[in-house]
Amino acid sequence: MKIFSSEQLYEADKATVERQEITSEALMERAGTQIFNWLHQRMQGAPVPIHIFCGIGDNGGDGLVVGRLLIEHGYNVIVYVVNCSDKRSKNFLLNYGKIKNATKKWPILMKSEADFPEINNEDIIVDAIFGIGLNRCPVGWVKKLIQYLNENKAFKLAIDIPSGLFSNSPLEDKEAVVNANHTLTFQTPKLAFFLPETASFVSNFDVLDIGLDLEFLQNTEPLAQLISKPEAQRFYKPRDKFGHKGTYGHALIVAGSYGKIGAAVLSTAAAFRIGAGMVSTFVPKCGYNILQTSIPEAMVITDKEEAFISDITVDFEPSAIGIGMGIGKNKATVEALKSIFQKKNIPFVIDADALNNISENKELLKLIPKNSVLTPHPGELKRLIGEWKDDYDKLEKVKKFSGKHGLVVIIKGAYTIIVYGDKLYINTSGNPGMATAGSGDALSGVITGLLSQGYDPLLASVFGVYIHGRAGDIAFGQMGYEAVMAGDIIDNLAEAYLDLLEQPEIENESNGEQ
Ligand SMILES: NC(=O)C1=CN([C@@H]2O[C@H](COP(=O)(O)OP(=O)(O)OC[C@H]3O[C@@H](n4cnc5c(N)ncnc54)[C@H](OP(=O)(O)O)[C@@H]3O)[C@@H](O)[C@H]2O)[C@@H](O)CC1
Ligand SMILES: Nc1ncnc2c1ncn2[C@@H]1O[C@H](COP(=O)(O)OP(=O)(O)O)[C@@H](O)[C@H]1O
Numbered sequence: 001m002k003i004f005s006s007e008q009l010y011e012a013d014k015a016t017v018e019r020q021e022i023t024s025e026a027l028m029e030r031a032g033t034q035i036f037n038w039l040h041q042r043m044q045g046a047p048v049p050i051h052i053f054c055g056i057g058d059n060g061g062d063g064l065v066v067g068r069l070l071i072e073h074g075y076n077v078i079v080y081v082v083n084c085s086d087k088r089s090k091n092f093l094l095n096y097g098k099i100k101n102a103t104k105k106w107p108i109l110m111k112s113e114a115d116f117p118e119i120n121n122e123d124i125i126v127d128a129i130f131g132i133g134l135n136r137c138p139v140g141w142v143k144k145l146i147q148y149l150n151e152n153k154a155f156k157l158a159i160d161i162p163s164g165l166f167s168n169s170p171l172e173d174k175e176a177v178v179n180a181n182h183t184l185t186f187q188t189p190k191l192a193f194f195l196p197e198t199a200s201f202v203s204n205f206d207v208l209d210i211g212l213d214l215e216f217l218q219n220t221e222p223l224a225q226l227i228s229k230p231e232a233q234r235f236y237k238p239r240d241k242f243g244h245k246g247t248y249g250h251a252l253i254v255a256g257s258y259g260k261i262g263a264a265v266l267s268t269a270a271a272f273r274i275g276a277g278m279v280s281t282f283v284p285k286c287g288y289n290i291l292q293t294s295i296p297e298a299m300v301i302t303d304k305e306e307a308f309i310s311d312i313t314v315d316f317e318p319s320a321i322g323i324g325m326g327i328g329k330n331k332a333t334v335e336a337l338k339s340i341f342q343k344k345n346i347p348f349v350i351d352a353d354a355l356n357n358i359s360e361n362k363e364l365l366k367l368i369p370k371n372s373v374l375t376p377h378p379g380e381l382k383r384l385i386g387e388w389k390d391d392y393d394k395l396e397k398v399k400k401f402s403g404k405h406g407l408v409v410i411i412k413g414a415y416t417i418i419v420y421g422d423k424l425y426i427n428t429s430g431n432p433g434m435a436t437a438g439s440g441d442a443l444s445g446v447i448t449g450l451l452s453q454g455y456d457p458l459l460a461s462v463f464g465v466y467i468h469g470r471a472g473d474i475a476f477g478q479m480g481y482e483a484v485m486a487g488d489i490i491d492n493l494a495e496a497y498l499d500l501l502e503q504p505e506i507e508n509e510s511n512g513e514q
């Protein structure tokens with residue numbers, strides 16, 4: 001699914017009105033009706049008081065449509081106009097007129113704190129104060145109203161976007177944003193829903209298709225692509241019936257140091273489970289027995305050093321290399337990195353201490369083969385590109401870094417973002433159970449295993465991040481958040497593949513007749 005900016009959504013709105021030959025009022029009716037249907041389906045006529053707070057723009061107009069439809073269906077509705085200025089939008093005014101015809105209980109005009117109504121914790125609040133047209137931070141009594149609503153325990157449903165949140169620019173005042181329990185957003189989710197500083201305001205959301213012009217949506221380059229099951233299904237490369245282990249490549253994992261051989265075990269296992277034909281693992285001598293015992297399928301090559309990696313020499317041409325997990329920061333290890341980046345001109349997956357070593361020895365950056373994949377968590381990213389002002393500044397900095405060095409950068413987190421030049425892909429799978437040691441090592445193994453099977457680096461990254469998160473979700477389903485360990489994510493890669501490939505059952509025509 002594509003994520004568009006607010007500017008693009010206004011264009012989509014315009015294109016829809018022109019090409020479908022409808023009025024913008026009709027489009028608003030469509031949008032409001034969808035919200036009403038969502039509520040009506042769940043409330044089934046329940047007489048719970050519904051307080052609808054409408055701004056004076058089109059988001060407020062949507063609120064008025066919802067209010068009118070709810071009133072017409074006999075609900076207990078109180079509509080308020082948050083009268084922050086006299087510049088009401090055309091569609092707001094049209095719907096203001098219509099709601100006045102539908103009820104004797106006219107909307108209550110709010111002009112100051114004195115007008116804040118009493119709301120019970122069991123009531124419902126609909127937030128239609130500001131939508132994507134927010135152009136400055138709410139202040140004064142409007143900010144106080146937002147705080148007043150947030151203090152109340154009533155269920156808060158935001159229309160399009162929680163009021164006070166900018167859809168694709170930085171948060172200015174976190175005290176001035178509605179803390180919505182649920183958001184119903186039109187046509188596409190907004191970028192703010194997925195970034196660490198703002199995602200908490202949008203804990204649950206549904207996307208309502210309001211039929212914006214398909215041609216515009218298809219032909220417009222989005223701000224970002226959201227990755228979930230349908231996209232992952234498209235990226236999957238089916239296994240060849242006549243394939244042999246050579247077809248799926250020979251991955252090399254370079255990982256581990258004394259006390260951190262587990263990192264090598266985890267990434268090797270993940271590379272196998274994701275489907276690499278062969279995996280060789282390069283470890284310091286102390287890792288030999290551990291690897292051979294824990295993963296008999298792996299071939300093990302050792303460094304001349306006992307406790308760390310100093311010189312990576314292998315006697316085959318790997319189809320992909322995953323490097324860095326648990327390797328430490330020994331000087332000799334930095335030299336080994338330098339040398340292997342120069343010797344092997346294939347895309348690498350670069351993780352953990354390899355990233356830290358690069359951050360401390362920036363000359364290494366120039367040696368990394370093009371299209372390699374970097375997998376930093378926020379701490380590693382900060383060391384690599386420096387501090388950022390906010391989430392948007394971070395994205396701009398990473399885009400620049402990715403473009404300059406020709407690298408795929410995976411910003412790991414609750415919503416992992418894959419950056420390749422100007423392109424952003426946002427993953428939707430995964431859960432807090434995955435915040436556990438070694439889950440990043442598993443991800444590096446997954447992406448290395450995909451590269452070795454011939455997925456190109458961007459695809460391996462996007463698909464790998466999705467399937468790793470999906471395996472984590474399946475592990476969560478089996479054991480809850482707390483108990484998940486990195487090994488459980490790897491064990492569930494199998495289920496994640498099965499889930500991805502699951503086809504709806506086709507009815508047998510002779511069902512029941514035999
Ligand atoms: N695009 C689509 O496809 C569709 C869009 N639809 C709906 O339209 C919504 C967008 O509507 P919109 O453009 O009228 O803007 P909206 O969010 O109501 O706010 C603008 C108003 O707020 C004001 N204002 C802003 N900031 C303020 C502040 N801090 N403090 C005080 N005032 C502030 C601003 O005032 P001004 O800056 O002019 O003083 C202006 O009056 C969108 O989210 C969706 O719900 C659907 O109906 C159909 C399809
Ligand atoms: N709250 C969360 N929601 C979804 N995924 C998460 C969450 N926390 C961590 N993860 C995922 O788990 C992995 C953690 O990686 P990392 O921090 O490198 O772990 P480690 O260094 O311990 O191996 C990343 O892929 C990240 O996206």
Ligand SMILES: [K+]
Pocket residue numbers: 059127128129130131158159160161162163
């Ligand atoms: K809103």
